[in-house]
Amino acid sequence: MTSTVEHSASVPAQADDLIFDIRNITLRFGGVTSLNDVSLRMRRGQVLAIIGPNGAGKTSLFNSLTGVYSPQEGTIEVRARLGDSATSVIGQKTHVVNRLGVARTFQNIRLFPALTALENVKVGVETRQKSGPISAMLGLPRQRREDRESTERAFELLRRVGLQAKANDIAGSLAYGEQRRLEIARALGTDPGVILLDEPAAGTNPAEKRELATLIKGINTTDGVSVLLIEHDMKLVMSIADRIIVLNFGQKIAEGTPEQIQRNPEVIAAYLGSSADEVGDAVQAQPELHRIDTAVSLDELTGQQGPAAGSATSTGATSTGATSTEEWKA
Numbered sequence: 555m556t557s558t559v560e561h562s563a564s565v566p567a568q569a570d571d572l573i574f575d576i577r578n579i580t581l582r583f584g585g586v587t588s589l590n591d592v593s594l595r596m597r598r599g600q601v602l603a604i605i606g607p608n609g610a611g612k613t614s615l616f617n618s619l620t621g622v623y624s625p626q627e628g629t630i631e632v633r634a635r636l637g638d639s640a641t642s643v644i645g646q647k648t649h650v651v652n653r654l655g656v657a658r659t660f661q662n663i664r665l666f667p668a669l670t671a672l673e674n675v676k677v678g679v680e681t682r683q684k685s686g687p688i689s690a691m692l693g694l695p696r697q698r699r700e701d702r703e704s705t706e707r708a709f710e711l712l713r714r715v716g717l718q719a720k721a722n723d724i725a726g727s728l729a730y731g732e733q734r735r736l737e738i739a740r741a742l743g744t745d746p747g748v749i750l751l752d753e754p755a756a757g758t759n760p761a762e763k764r765e766l767a768t769l770i771k772g773i774n775t776t777d778g779v780s781v782l783l784i785e786h787d788m789k790l791v792m793s794i795a796d797r798i799i800v801l802n803f804g805q806k807i808a809e810g811t812p813e814q815i816q817r818n819p820e821v822i823a824a825y826l827g828s829s830a831d832e833v834g835d836a837v838q839a840q841p842e843l844h845r846i847d848t849a850v851s852l853d854e855l856t857g858q859q860g861p862a863a864g865s866a867t868s869t870g871a872t873s874t875g876a877t878s879t880e881e882w883k884a
């Protein structure tokens with residue numbers, strides 16, 4: 555399981571250039587090994603995508619990076635903000651990891667549905683402020699100043715994600731794609747060095763996906779926030795990721811540029827549920843299969859082409875084992 559395009563450990567990187575340095579982590583739940591000896595490095599400034607079939611361990615990785623889960627083996631060091639020293643993540647509480655500059659959104663949206671959009675973002679902004687509950691109750695001058703500042707910052711962030719007109723709308727009443735963008739605004743409110751987005755495009759329509767792609771790229775290039783992305787929509791991934799890491803059954807099976815990943819037989823096999831050799835044979839027999847335009851999604855290539863559509867879901871995810879190589883070649 556190690557025909558990796560390029561092992562991250564072999565890429566030389568300056569210490570301060572690394573956001574995450576993850577070495578040999580293994581995470582088990584009873585008899586289930588959700589991450590098996592995974593090592594990876596995330597460089598500052600990157601959009602790094604984590605892809606893989608359902609149950610591959612992607613969310614387990616996010617949970618390990620944010621203090622939700624503690625892998626039994628291995629190490630995770632984070633250096634989210636430039637100039638910070640490296641800190642070990644394993645064993646830290648989630649709010650401590652957030653204060654270290656790691657923000658995230660969730661696969662299942664977790665907003666405060668009864669609060670307004672503005673209030674939701676203020677919750678994020680206020681995690682970085684100094685006033686405690688006592689000064690808030692007493693309405694001390696510092697608390698009033700911080701409240702004004704957090705309102706201004708929250709408005710700014712709503713503008714950033716295109717929701718300024720919805721500031722006073724109840725979060726639960728917003729359209730699905732808007733709620734996803736609101737979650738991103740709230741995460742940005744904590745002033746992160748890196749943002750972890752767990753399936754941000756799930757349940758969104760094609761127009762919302764295009765807006766999301768522009769937003770994520772902008773967060774990375776304009777706002778200078780590194781982005782770690784789990785996403786099943788391969789078109790989105792291929793259009794915005796600088797690098798991609800592929801997990802399958804808890805193991806890292808490949809890493810590389812979008813072009814390298816799209817051409818990697820083991821990745822294709824993981825999505826198809828056939829062996830790398832079978833896919834290699836298929837590629838040799840039909841060389842045109844090897845020429846994958848980057849505009850073509852891996853889902854289109856693997857799960858959604860012709861009669862082999864298999865078990866593609868509404869999020870574009872395919873499950874392993876649904877499609878034989880013969881069907882794929884047909």
Ligand SMILES: Nc1ncnc2c1ncn2[C@@H]1O[C@H](COP(=O)(O)OP(=O)(O)OP(=O)(O)O)[C@@H](O)[C@H]1O
Nearest residue numbers: 583586587588606607608609610611612613614615
């Ligand atoms: N809290 C938990 N308790 C028991 N098993 C778990 C737990 N969290 C994850 N797992 C198991 O770990 C494996 C990886 O799950 P994970 O959710 O990380 O996969 P994923 O790649 O994010 O999948 P999906 O694309 O469907 O979200 C699965 O077998 C899952 O059942």
